[in-house]
Amino acid sequence: MEFLALDFETATPQADSPCELGIAVVRGGVVREVRNWLIKPRQWPYFSPWNVAVHGIRPSDVAEAPRWGGIWDEVATLLDGATVVAHNAAFDMSVLRSTLAAHNIGHPTFQYFCSVSMARKVWPGRASYGLKPMCDMHGIPLKHHRAGNDAEATAELVLRAADQRPSFDITQFLLDAKVNVGAFYPGGHRTPGGKVTVASAY
Known part of the structure; x- marks a missing residue:
């Protein structure tokens, strides 16, 4: 079994403000690698106090970090052709879509699914499907709201x-498991629910 798990943290409520990205790489049914990038968002040095309270990343932490364009080639190589999962994928895919558009970068090609939707199918009737309660249920270690940790926990x-x-x-x-799948492709994006949008970068 091969797939990637992805997680973003953002500097502000704006979707195109990623300040951290984590990707866990699963090959042969095992997490083989966890990649983590701090990112200097275009809104820097402004960070929303609410966002900082969630993830603890401050403007000073990313002052010397690369901009999105400095990591994108490396990230795109991982994503292209992959199956990708995120916990509450609507958020993470919105961050990716908005950030690509803000930097006038075309979409890579990959399919994705939401692990919240997956968990509802596989373990119906739970009180909560948040990442922390699901990890607690399965004994998965989690340092919540740091991108690499969240990505690895999602993969597990x-x-x-x-x-x-x-x-x-x-x-x-x-x-x-009857889990709906969405997709990114050069011309646009399709949500797991079937909504199609046209890519705004080019």
């Missing part, structure tokens, strides 16, 4: 869910 949650199914392929697992 998907692997726990896959243990409930006879699938060894991520695409087959999603079909078996």
Whole structure:
């Protein structure tokens, strides 16, 4: 089973203000690597106090960090052609979509799904499907609201869910579990619910 788990933290309520990105790389059903990038957002040095209270990242922490364009080639190489998961994917994919548009960068091609939706299918009837309660339920270590940690925990949650199914392929697992899949592609974006938007960068 191969896929990527992705998580963003943002500097402000604006979607195009990523200040940290984490990607966990799963190969052969195991988390093989966790990548983490601090990012200097275009809004720097302004950070919303509310966002700082959530993730603890301050303007001084990213003062020497690369801008989005400085990490994008590396990130795009990982994403292109992959299956990607995020916990509350609507948020993370909005950050990615908005940031690409703000930097006039075209979309890569990959499919994605939401681990909240997945968890609702695999473990119905739970009181909460937030990342922390789901990790607590499965004994997954979590330092919440730091991108690399959240990405790794999300990957481990998907692997726990896959243990409930006879699938060894991520695409087959999603079909078996009836989890809807969205996609990024050069011309635009399709949500797991089927809404299509045209890419605004080019």
